[in-house]
Amino acid sequence: xxxxxxxxxxxxxxxxxxxxxxxxxxxxxxxxxxxxxxxxxxxxxxxxxxxxxxxxxxxxxxxxxxxxxxxxxxxxxxxxxxxxxxxxxxxxxxxxxxxxxxxxxxxxxxxxxxxxxxxxxxxxxxxxxxxxxxxxxxxxxxxxxxxxxxxxxxxxxxxxxxxxxxxxxxxxxxxxxxxxxxxxxxxxxxxxxxxxxxxxxxxxxxxxxxxxxxxxxxxxxxxxxxxxxxxxxxxxxxxxxxxxxxxxxxxxxxxxxxxxxxxxxxxxxxxxxxxxxxxxxxxxxxxxxxxxxxxxxxxxxxxxxxxxxxxxxxxxxxxxxxxxxxxxxxxxxxxxxxxxxxxxxxxxxxxxxxxxxxxxxxxxxxxxxxxx
Amino acid sequence: xxxxxxxxxxxxxxxxxxxxxxxxxxxxxxxxxxxxxxxxxxxxxxxxxxxxxxxxxxxxxxxxxxxxxxxxxxxxxxxxxxxxxxxxxxxxxxxxxxxxxxxxxxxxxxxxxxxxxxxxxxxxxxxxxxxxxxxxxxxxxxxxxxxxxxxxxxxxxxxxxxxxxxxxxxxxxxxxxxxxxxxxxxxxxxxxxxxxxxxxxxxxxxxxxxxxxxxxxxxxxxxxxxxxxxxxxxxxxxxxxxxxxxxxxxxxxxxxxxxxxxx
Numbered sequence: 001x002x003x004x005x006x007x008x009x010x011x012x013x014x015x016x017x018x019x020x021x022x023x024x025x026x027x028x029x030x031x032x033x034x035x036x037x038x039x040x041x042x043x044x045x046x047x048x049x050x051x052x053x054x055x056x057x058x059x060x061x062x063x064x065x066x067x068x069x070x071x072x073x074x075x076x077x078x079x080x081x082x083x084x085x086x087x088x089x090x091x092x093x094x095x096x097x098x099x100x101x102x103x104x105x106x107x108x109x110x111x112x113x114x115x116x117x118x119x120x121x122x123x124x125x126x127x128x129x130x131x132x133x134x135x136x137x138x139x140x141x142x143x144x145x146x147x148x149x150x151x152x153x154x155x156x157x158x159x160x161x162x163x164x165x166x167x168x169x170x171x172x173x174x175x176x177x178x179x180x181x182x183x184x185x186x187x188x189x190x191x192x193x194x195x196x197x198x199x200x201x202x203x204x205x206x207x208x209x210x211x212x213x214x215x216x217x218x219x220x221x222x223x224x225x226x227x228x229x230x231x232x233x234x235x236x237x238x239x240x241x242x243x244x245x246x247x248x249x250x251x252x253x254x255x256x257x258x259x260x261x262x263x264x265x266x267x268x269x270x271x272x273x274x275x276x277x278x279x280x281x282x283x284x285x286x287x288x289x290x291x292x293x294x295x296x297x298x299x300x301x302x303x304x305x306x307x308x309x310x311x312x313x314x315x316x317x318x319x320x321x322x323x324x325x326x327x328x329x330x331x332x333x334x335x336x337x338x339x340x341x342x343x344x345x346x347x348x349x350x351x352x353x354x355x356x357x358x359x360x361x362x363x364x365x366x367x368x369x370x371x372x
Numbered sequence: 373x374x375x376x377x378x379x380x381x382x383x384x385x386x387x388x389x390x391x392x393x394x395x396x397x398x399x400x401x402x403x404x405x406x407x408x409x410x411x412x413x414x415x416x417x418x419x420x421x422x423x424x425x426x427x428x429x430x431x432x433x434x435x436x437x438x439x440x441x442x443x444x445x446x447x448x449x450x451x452x453x454x455x456x457x458x459x460x461x462x463x464x465x466x467x468x469x470x471x472x473x474x475x476x477x478x479x480x481x482x483x484x485x486x487x488x489x490x491x492x493x494x495x496x497x498x499x500x501x502x503x504x505x506x507x508x509x510x511x512x513x514x515x516x517x518x519x520x521x522x523x524x525x526x527x528x529x530x531x532x533x534x535x536x537x538x539x540x541x542x543x544x545x546x547x548x549x550x551x552x553x554x555x556x557x558x559x560x561x562x563x564x565x566x567x568x569x570x571x572x573x574x575x576x577x578x579x580x581x582x583x584x585x586x587x588x589x590x591x592x593x594x595x596x597x598x599x600x601x602x603x604x605x606x607x608x609x610x611x612x613x614x615x616x617x618x619x620x621x622x623x624x625x626x627x628x629x630x631x632x633x634x635x
Contacts, residue, residue: 011544
């Protein structure tokens with residue numbers, strides 16, 4: 001048997017206890033080197049004299065108590081490894097007495113762990129709550145957005161567009177806006193929204209949708225395209241951002257964060273709507289929303305019998321080319337080969353439809369745009 | 373042998389005490405922020421985050437220490453008083469309410485003492501002031517000391533302060549005393565601290581001792597206070613004139629006295 005150390009208490013011993021070595025043998029506990037009133041002696045405590053209990057401030061110490069010469073003495077085991085050693089390897093006579101104690105100690109340890117867990121949860125609860133909010137924010141926003149009426153969304157979109165208009169150099173005269181509107185109206189014929197199409201003079205290859213149906217196409221995009229089919233593909237994609245309410249959701253999302261940050265920092269001066277508007281050009285939708293817009297845009301192309309390859313070609317061309325002009329369409333629309341492949345697969349799976357070429361001379365439209 | 377700074381001290385006063393600590397050059401004492409009464413020239417005061425016991429534990433360590441101190445409801449900071457002068461210098465810390473200051477030599481007491489929160493006054497630098505959680509729900513709720521107590525660890529001197537008169541008791545193994553809740557100031561970790569229902573509903577309601585006693589079972593030392601601050605505060609609050617208490621002392625007429633007094 002191995003020995004263990006314990007604190008030895010008795011009425012004639014120091015109040016804080018004396019550290020001694022205890023050797024558990026078959027006949028009892030041998031207390032070694034214990035000093036009582038100056039003299040070293042060895043004591044033997046038989047197991048049947050022992051009373052076993054638990055106690056101490058944390059209720060997790062093992063107390064072995066016995067009476068000798070009308071004095072009560074006790075050994076206290078506070079150390080966890082010592083306790084485990086005794087609980088596992090005690091001689092049978094002692095093990096029988098420790099059984100109850102073992103259950104109690106294990107219960108106490110479990111409760112302690114549970115207590116720490118509860119405390120940790122309590123302290124972390126604000127963060128956990130925030131985490132759940134961030135994690136579930138999409139669902140919350142979907143629910144909130146589903147309660148917005150289309151008329152209200154359009155009013156809101158008009159307001160946003162009016163605020164955004166001064167920063168855009170809108171082109172109202174000429175062929176380009178007319179053609180864009182013509183194609184757009186064809187695409188948006190059955191949609192619940194009344195689309196308003198705008199062409200803005202901006203070299204960036206980009207187009208974006210405002211909630212409620214305003215869609216702005218930059219001249220850079222028109223110039224980058226070779227055929228009307230290519231532009232139609234992009235327009236079909238943007239229409240889906242409006243119809244699927246992606247832009248509204250993204251704005252609500254942004255506004256929510258703005259409000260949260262404003263509340264946390266106490267800084268309301270930024271102006272929530274203004275902030276949301278300046279962010280509009282670079283609204284990001286996330287890959288799943290882009291794919292959704294791709295697929296539903298494709299269906300739209302099918303409905304008006306436009307060749308879908310233009311759409312694929314255009315995206316592909318953009319991702320390959322690096323010809324100077326800032327391709328914002330790609331930075332705001334996270335393009336990836338996966339998306340292209342998915343689009344191609346989708347086209348392959350559908351029955352090829354008879355497409356009619358769009359009756360526009362794209363080069364003429366391009367040359368009608370102001371040159372810089 | 374001891375890693376702590378050895379400090380000499382002297383306690384002054386009878387019921388409203390203060391302790392004067394003598395520091396050798398480069399010796400230091402830690403105290404709760406705001407406990408200092410006076411210090412001699414040559415003693416530098418420095419405020420530290422946490423309890424200043426672990427100097428090399430880094431930022432996270434001191435942050436944890438400070439976090440624990442926040443849980444005990446105390447100031448995040450502690451103050452270190454370092455003797456930077458030549459020769460011995462003195463610094464004094466005063467108790468903030470009537471009672472006694474108890475010097476505890478932690479090494480002689482087994483290295484660890486658990487005490488009522490707020491009772492820590494000052495200590496030799498190196499004593500760590502941590503928290504001890506009460507893990508029994510009933511004791512935490514009805515034991516009179518709440519769920520969080522202070523744990524003083526180290527091997528130097530620590531000074532504790534409690535209300536009224538202090539009673540230091542040594543409990544033999546298995547010896548039990550029942551204590552009015554709130555009167556417990558400190559105990560060694562070998563002492564089992566529990567609660568016990570007073571026994572009869574009549575006693576519980578009219579005995580004036582509350583529903584529970586705190587029970588302390590040996591072996592080990594316990595310190596009891598005769599007048600917990602909260603009890604003193606209750607009495608003072610009850611007789612405050614603004615609360616309708618009488619400003620006259622011991623008038624048999626009571627309320628009638630107030631009428632006669634023109635109020």
